[in-house]
Amino acid sequence: MTKSAGGFDDPPAEVLADAAAAFGLLASSARLHLMWALSQGESDVTHLADRVGGALPAVSQHLAKLRLAGLVRARREGRRQVYYIHDPDVEALVRVMMGRLTARSRHAVASIPRMRSPGSGC
Secondary structure, eight states, X not given: OOBOTTSOBOXXXXXXXXXXXXXXXXXXXHHHHHHHHHHTOOEEHHHHHHHHTOOHHHHHXXXXXXXXXXXXXXXXXXXXXXXXXXXXXXXXXXXXXXHHHHHHHHHHHHTSOOOOOTTSOO
């Protein structure tokens, strides 16, 4: 393990590989949307499918992948599986990332000069 310029140890190769796999799962807009929804609170697959506009089988598959990666967990409530983000750091990461990108997107739209309509006299 080597020290970086900031004095922190570089993570081992297996940690880097695990992190890359987790970020790779979040590279899907559907899975990222599910993580965003779950960062707002726990939910079952039916409500998640309605919220993200996905087919129930597809949403179930995405949740299974997120669960295998340890990004989400589930618990049984009667006949329902309720999904949630167990790690508050993962939840914070999703919220910060989406919040920053949303703000950046809004700023970019607000800074686009508006076209004047014909006949406006200017």
